[in-house]
Amino acid sequence: MSTESEVSVEFATPPASPYEGTRIGIFDHLKLSSYWFGSNFAWGCFLGPVLSSEMERLAPSTSAGSLGLLYFFGALPAIFVPLIFGPLSDRCQSPSGRRKPYILGGAIIALVGIAVMATAYQGLALIPYIGGYLVLQIGSNIALAAYSGIIPDLVPPEQRGIASGYMAVMSQVATLLGVLIGGSMVDKGLNTWLYLIIAGVFSMLVAVAYFGIRESPLTGLLPPFSLPTYLKRLWIDPRKYPDFAWVWFTRALMMLGFYAIQPYILYFLRDVIGVKNPAMAAGALGGIILLGAAVSGFVGGRISDHTGRKPVVIASSYIIAVAAVSLIFARNLEVALAIGVFFGLGYGAYISVDWALGADVLPNRADAGKDMAVWHVAMTLPQQLAPLISGYVLQAFMVGKIVQDSEEVAKYGLGGYAVIFTFSALCFLLGGYLLRKVKGVK
Secondary structure: OOOHHHHHHHOOOOOOOOOOOOOOOHHHHHHHOHHHHHHHHHHHHHHHHHHHHHHHHHOOOOHHHHHHHHHHHHHHHHHHHHHHHHHHHHHOOOOOOOOHHHHHHHHHHHHHHHHHHHHHHHOOOHHHHHHHHHHHHHHHHHHHHHHOOHHHHHOOHHHHHHHHHHHHHHHHHHHHHHHHHHHHHHHOOOHHHHHHHHHHHHHHHHHHHHHHOOOOOOOOOOOOOOHHHHHHHHOOOOOOOHHHHHHHHHHHHHHHHHHHHHHHHHHHHHHHHOOOOHHHHHHHHHHHHHHHHHHHHHHHHHHHHHHOHHHHHHHHHHHHHHHHHHHHHOOOHHHHHHHHHHHHHHHHHHHHHHHHHHHHOOOOHHHHHHHHHHHHHHHHHHHHHHHHHHHHHHHHOEEEEEEEOOEEEEEEOHHHHHHHHHHHHHHHHHHHHHHHHOOOOO
16 A cells, blocks of 8 residues: 555656756747647637637527536536546656656547537537537546646756746637637638637647657656545645645636636627627637737746746736726727737736746646646636626626527626626736735745
């Protein structure tokens, strides 16, 4: 029977990084972040125009509430799956490395989910559509749980800001392309072709990650798996690791604010701004945000390697808060796009540096898969709760119905959007302020 001490000794010496002692070049940085591109392209499509527009056809009378429920149930795998497969990847002894087998396996499951969603949407079958989305979430989070350990495993600490900057650029550019391409194709009714493009891009970038990243295999004898020990090790005591706890909590606040707004931008542009093609306009707004985010993410990551993480993260949190509350007063698309630039500059810097900050405060690099899975819950739990709350807030402010694409859909009042934008701004402000509690890193 294994004991806690045996586990600690066994995992105290993880495999040496093939990149240790070298200056990582641009092409290796791009390979290290390649999965982020494929994954974020897919989620840029789904969380941007696809889910919100397709839910209007699958549940036209309750689109906001139904979308909130989809996010709620879809985020359940995003919470629990990484907590299982992150620690399993820590123990993986495949010749190809600890992380890559799970990245590949999870990606294959995700592709099955995408195929089920595409088929279900063609038949306007809501329950199979939700089922496919759950399969997509399961597969995606198996891969993500393993991939989240790549930067802590392989990148030397003094280069993590740069690596996180590349991650931010790859993520934001991919999301930008996903939002723009997704919005354009949804607006033209080319949903089936869009699903094929999503699957193709995702598959290609998974292949780049699998064959391009160099990992050293984990060798030596491992203690037998013990469920009680595994469950005990999931708990990261905030009294023992307060910096990790504060970074976790502040990230949860930031994501709560972000996901309270993000799923309903398309509806806001339709109901308040009054655009005639909301999917296309949502793509344009998302594109402006992500373009700014790509620039500030790359620059912010480099700056944080020299000045420290906290000043960049705190400043970006306040910028996002101002942008969020400003959306309440936008009355035309041009003003909304201008606010989007401001939001994107703050968001990109936050995402890139926050990832490096999370890697810096991990309790133990040997358990990077497990610890990053716990840290990842700070994103997935708010992703589950925030859209559900916002969806019911908007449903409470429903003011009637409008005809869109020859179908009646629900219309929501400005009051509902004002509530969720204000709530988001408060989350962003509090997240930035509380980061001052982190003492062990700059």
